[in-house]
Amino acid sequence: MNIHDRLLHIQTSVDCKQLEQILSRAAQAGRNSLFEHEAYAFLSALGSETVPRCTLLPAGGKPGDEQLQQFPGPSVVMKIVSPTIVHKTEVGGVCIVANDPDTIRSTWRRMLYEVPEKYKRLMESKELPVPESYQGLHGDPLFEAIAGDIQGVLLIEFMPPDSEAFGNELIVGLRQTREFGMMLSAGLGGTDTELYATFFRKNKAIVTAATQSISGVDFFKLFRQTVSYQKLIGLTRGQKRIVTDEQLVECFSAMIEVGNHFSSANKEALFHIGEFEVNPFAFTDFRMVPLDGLLHFSLPEQVVPERPVAKINNLLHPKSIGIVGVSCKRVNFGRVILRNILQAGFDPQQLLIIQPDEQSIDTIRCIPDLAALETPLDLLVVAVGSEHVPGLIDTVIETDCAKSVLLIPGGLGETEESRERAEKLRQAIHASRKNPSGGPIILGANSMGVISHPGSYDTWFLPENKLAKQKQSGRQRIAFISQSGAFMGTRMSRFPDLNPEYLVSIGNQTDLTLGDFMVYFSTADNIDVIGVYAEGFNDLDGDVFSTAVREAVKAGKDVVFYKAGRTPEGQLATSGHTASLAGDYVVCEACLRQAGAVVAQTLDQFADLLNLAAQLNGVRVPGKRIAGFSSAGFEAVGLADYIHTDDYSMELAEFSEETVTTLSELMKANRLDKLVTVHNPLDINPGADDSVFAEVVRILAEDDAVDGVIAGLIPITPAMHSLADGSDAYREGIYHHISTLKHGLQKPLVLVVDGGSVFNPFVEDLEALGYPVFRSIDRAVMALALYVEARLDQQKKSNK
CATH class of the missing domain: 3.40.50.261 (Succinyl-CoA synthetase domains)
Known part of the structure; x- marks a missing residue:
């Protein structure tokens, strides 16, 4: 059997029941995190073979000689144990001392006082962030709070590494991201992890992938690109291999299994892991030795009802359209939308205006209100002020008079004043999912509209003298989805050769999401290329989106993607290194590339790639x-x-x-x-x-x-x-x-x-x-x- 086959047949030994018991005991103690010795127990239960032995010396009482003489060797490691002190080195919370009772006892006493003093000083000088539980405290009250949280000092067996040279430590971490679910990261470990990630080229210091869509072997293939791997296998001058490929694959596979079990995507999970990090793993005689570990977890949250996304077909190919907000006296947004729908070729007999003061506008029949509808609309276009939207949607839900609704208005969630209004709207939409019909699907708010050439309609509110209509000939088999209507409009203005079948401005994603449309177009027979401009995903919708990208690619489609709102690696660090290394944009780019999307790096490049894909798809x-x-x-x-x-x-x-x-x-x-x-x-x-x-x-x-x-x-x-x-x-x-x-x-x-x-x-x-x-x-x-x-x-x- 060759090496590749051996890696494919590696078996992990994760005891998920024991892992749940460890988390349960911490939860019963009123905590949502594990102490380091509990993290070591967690690592043992997931199959780590060389977890160092340790014992807790509590803050209070006096440790006896028998308790201090448990470990062999000339030295031991001592670490402060506190739920608020994560980076222990900065506050003097880590010491390697002589392995004799008197030295250990004196170090134990000194750390219980010196660590809270230094931690207080660093917080007051703003060199370290202040945890929420210490907000507003200063001086003695702050010291007392820190000291009160300290559980004691962890006495740990010292296992000297084979090498202390640069790059011979490994960080491995899980993090539950809001958008993409559980992510696994691995790379150069130690106290300078963020520094390595900042100054090394992309994917050289650390690699990241979603656990739901990757195996231990495939993650290992990504990891092989890193400097960390090159160091660990001895490819640099004066170095030798200190770990086997099988050990790394086993580690990654176990972490993936744990990540998927305790992911928010697992509805059967008793707990969800927010972050689980080992930094670093050191290496002693071909043994992977965890030298520090942290784990944060939470209880499962309430599941949001599923949307009836099949109604997207009603939205994109409506047989009937109604419009609210058309003025009979001036050319407002509603009037422009009306004219654009007609100009796009939609059947005037299947078009209605909800307007109580007129019989018709631009030859289109008006009805006084939604109650006057004889049959439910496929699409209701709403172009009124945002203050009228919640009441209007309540009526739509109560009467079940529309299968899909397009919300043009802004001012729903963009400002402090409108957030309460937007939240009420979301609650009403979620409640409608219990109806037999599943309620309407809502596109927007703050949407510039939809152009669906197969549906023969155009609800953009842009006048033709500002943005020329697309050419009737040379239509490209492209679906263009954008969270920003302005971005979509400016691309069409600057790149007139773009000629998609569909242009969908999704706005605030109050209901329908980027993931919903990616799922829909991934199976659409008339689309070969899907272009997406995204600013952010709803909770776990990034995972839905990337899974749909994978399916689209399998079907032979090209997906061109651009993500705005990028954040530098390391910017969001609040507790563990993994959170900073797998920052929002890093996670997004990794997930989408691994799913098979072509990820644009600039705004103009997005249009370049969209045109290129339209020409080369199938070549x-x-x-x-x-x-x-x-x-x-x-x-x-x-x-x-x-x-x-x-x-x-x-x-x-x-x-x-x-x-x-x-x-x-x-x-x-x-x-x-x-x-x-x-x-x-x-x-x-x-x-x-x-x-x-x-x-x-x-x-x-x-x-x-x-x-x-x-x-x-x-x-x-x-x-x-x-x-x-x-x-x-x-x-x-x-x-x-x-x-x-x-x-x-x-x-x-x-x-x-x-x-x-x-x-x-x-x-x-x-x-x-x-x-x-x-x-x-x-x-x-x-x-x-x-x-x-x-x-x-x-x-x-x-x-x-």
Whole structure:
């Protein structure tokens, strides 16, 4: 059996019943955290083989000699035990002392007084945060409170590590995140863990993954990328291996099992772990020795009722629409929405306005109120002030008069004043889930609306003179979901070639969430690409979302994702290191990348990737060996400059001998051989004409050593016919040559047209042929590389 097979057959020995008993005893004592000696007992129950022996020396009384002579060796470790002191080293709460009763006893006495004094001083000088239980205390009252919380000093067997060199300690931690559920992190351990994460490149100090979607073996594969792994297996000068791969996989597998059992996603769990961290594991004679541990837990919370998400189909493809908030006297938001719905082609006979003062507006029939409806609406669009929304939704729920509701109004949860109103709305929606119909689904509030071309309607309230309507032809099989309506609108304005089937502004996620729409579009037959702009997820909705991304990818779809509101690693640390290392954005990016999404790093890159995915979805991506050429040296150099970043790693393809020979002959035939040296990337000189460009593309695409081609079409060169002036020269030039290549290409081809607005028609013509076109080489390389990396990762997962 080879090493990989051995790793796959590793068995863990987690005793979840015993783990529950440990947490139960702490809960009965009125605590939601474990003391360090209890954390060691927890580690023993999950199968850790080398937990150090320890005994608690209580604060009070006097420890006897027998109690102080339990452990072998010349030294012992002594640690303060308190529910509020997490980072013990900073307050003098950790000592290694001689293993004799007198020394241990005197250290015990000294720590009981010196630790609260130092902790008080550091809090008062604001060098350490003040726990909630000490808020408002100063001086002696603060000291007394700290001292009163100290349970005693933990006496621990000293197990000297094989090496104290940099990188030979490991942190492993679980953390329950609000959005994505239980996460596992592992990497460089010790007191400088956050420092390592700050200054090392991404995924080199620490790696993070959701426990529900990964195995111990797969997490180990991520961990192998880290500096920590390189140090632990002795790949650096003067180092030797101090742990086996099997030990690491067993550790990760056990932590994943514990994380999933005590996750908030497990409805059978008696307790939920908020954070469980071992920092560090040290290594003694091929034994993983935990030197510190913390664990916070809670009781399960009430489960929120499930939404009837099947009604999203009624929202996106309504047979009937009603609108509240249409003015008969002025062009308000409701009036703009009405006109946009009609212009999009929705059947006027299936459109109603709820307006008591008029018989009709813009030829559309009005009814006085919702009670006048003869049958329930598929979609009710609400464009009134936010103060009217709770009462209106109460009526919708009571009468069951609409299957879906679109809330346009802002001011529901965005301000302090409106939060109570928003909370009442949520409670009413949750209560409606008990109705036989499950109640209506609500999109918004603060939504800019929905454009559904398959549903033949447009509820955006933007006037056409500010944002032109999408082209009827060339519709892309894209669903564009955005938490910000303004972001979606500005992308459509700046990138008019984007032409999605659906544009959904979800607003505040009062009811329907990002995860709900990802689940829906992951199985939609008419969608190949899903683009998502997110600012935040509802509780555990990130987990729903990433699971749906995984399913979408399995179905052959591409998911392009951008997350706003990023936070630096380490910013949110309040207790354990794991919380800071797996910060909000780090967790989000890790989950979405591992699920198979293409994660954009900038706002413009999001649109680049969305267009790229629309053009390349379904095109075979054989590998990451890229060939590039241009008639400008700066583009050739730029391609090489951007081939590697922290987020991807592409390769410059090595041309086959046949390709080198064929290209050399082509250059000679066009009198360019004295100006061009054949290598990758290739600078073919401004003298190359249109046919040479197209022939180079064909030759490179036919090389089995090349997986994708980036072609820089410098439009300002005299030899290139790049002005779309309708002339015969243009129609028979580069446009013609590139068009003839389209059906013969079996690999990704990305074009770059770096020029001014005069070349916009040229770009539009190339895009109409189905080619991804970028306006700069750096954007082209980065977008293609991110996309290719994601596609290759998808293929690896699907081949398992």
